[in-house]
Amino acid sequence: MSRRWALPAIALALSLLAAPAWAEDVAITFDDLPTMALSPTTPYAAVTTKALLAGLKRHRIPATGFVNEVKLEARDKPERIALLKAWLDAGMDLGNHTYDHPHFSTDAAAEIAEAANGEVVTRALLAARHRKPRWFRHPFLETGATEEARTAFEAWLAAHGYRVAPVSMENSDWMFSAPYDEAVGKGDAAEAARIKAAYLAFTAQVVPWYRQAALDVLGRRPKFIFLLHATRLNADSVDGLAEILKANGLRPVTLARAMTDRAYAMAEDAVGANGNQWVARWALSLHRDMPWKTLPVPPAEIKAMADRLQGAGGPPAAVSKPNP
Numbered sequence: 001m002s003r004r005w006a007l008p009a010i011a012l013a014l015s016l017l018a019a020p021a022w023a024e025d026v027a028i029t030f031d032d033l034p035t036m037a038l039s040p041t042t043p044y045a046a047v048t049t050k051a052l053l054a055g056l057k058r059h060r061i062p063a064t065g066f067v068n069e070v071k072l073e074a075r076d077k078p079e080r081i082a083l084l085k086a087w088l089d090a091g092m093d094l095g096n097h098t099y100d101h102p103h104f105s106t107d108a109a110a111e112i113a114e115a116a117n118g119e120v121v122t123r124a125l126l127a128a129r130h131r132k133p134r135w136f137r138h139p140f141l142e143t144g145a146t147e148e149a150r151t152a153f154e155a156w157l158a159a160h161g162y163r164v165a166p167v168s169m170e171n172s173d174w175m176f177s178a179p180y181d182e183a184v185g186k187g188d189a190a191e192a193a194r195i196k197a198a199y200l201a202f203t204a205q206v207v208p209w210y211r212q213a214a215l216d217v218l219g220r221r222p223k224f225i226f227l228l229h230a231t232r233l234n235a236d237s238v239d240g241l242a243e244i245l246k247a248n249g250l251r252p253v254t255l256a257r258a259m260t261d262r263a264y265a266m267a268e269d270a271v272g273a274n275g276n277q278w279v280a281r282w283a284l285s286l287h288r289d290m291p292w293k294t295l296p297v298p299p300a301e302i303k304a305m306a307d308r309l310q311g312a313g314g315p316p317a318a319v320s321k322p323n324p
């Protein structure tokens with residue numbers, strides 16, 4: 001190669017190295033706003049919200065947050081509503097996650113009341129910006145135990161301008177979150193750092209598993225929708241999470257963009273399959289096997305800590321079941 005060509009060739013090679021090779025799109029979603037926490041005080045929620053939104057903006061990650069308006073009911077309700085406004089100010093979207101995060105089995109009327117009651121503040125905040133709520137995320141990913149319940153509830157959603165926000169990637173972040181909150185609350189920085197490292201190590205294992213599982217089931221990798229929760233742990237982990245997405249070639253996009261993937265339009269009538277994420281639902285619809293045998297599981301020590309804390313503080317605010 002002559003010297004004349006060497007420099008442009010080197011420059012091209014460097015630019016290719018610098019530009020990440022995106023494999024798929026991923027929409028990042030956060031449930032249980034304003035925050036899922038061991039002791040959800042407003043100052044805690046404010047610290048979490050500020051750090052989370054700053055991190056998302058730093059990495060140019062567009063996110064959708066799903067609100068449980070019951071969490072606004074406090075003496076300082078205006079301050080809590082201001083946290084939701086901060087999401088909109090940061091360019092993020094807000095969706096409905098029901099008022100009180102109930103289980104949904106057969107009672108469509110109760111689920112409809114929860115969704116209607118769960119959008120009062122959020123709809124007003126969006127209306128002030130000439131927008132409307134567009135997304136609904138089922139608590140515990142439970143879409144209805146009977147066909148009647150599911151159909152009746154989805155008819156209400158459609159009539160009120162909602163689309164269901166599916167989940168096709170998750171990392172059991174809720175399990176790591178309570179132990180992390182406890183360590184932060186005690187001022188134990190070493191323990192918090194240890195839990196955060198375990199969380200990111202687990203995420204680095206489970207993200208490729210979802211990419212492979214979707215490939216096994218669909219024969220291709222779809223645009224993913226990643227379920228996370230509004231936690232201090234995620235607020236403190238945005239840099240690490242962004243690095244894991246990049247290492248997997250996952251480009252953060254809006255939920256609306258991810259939803260253009262045809263996989264989300266596929267008939268999916270997993271009645272009774274409550275709590276399944278969508279890769280497992282596609283597997284049911286297409287009669288394909290899920291690679292459950294290779295599913296990474298969170299460290300037993302973390303699970304034990306989460307069990308102890310949930311025993312003390314009531315049921316988890318949100319659970320997704322990676323297991324069949």
Ligand SMILES: [Zn+2]
Pocket residue numbers: 031032097101139140317318319
């Ligand atoms: Zn939830």
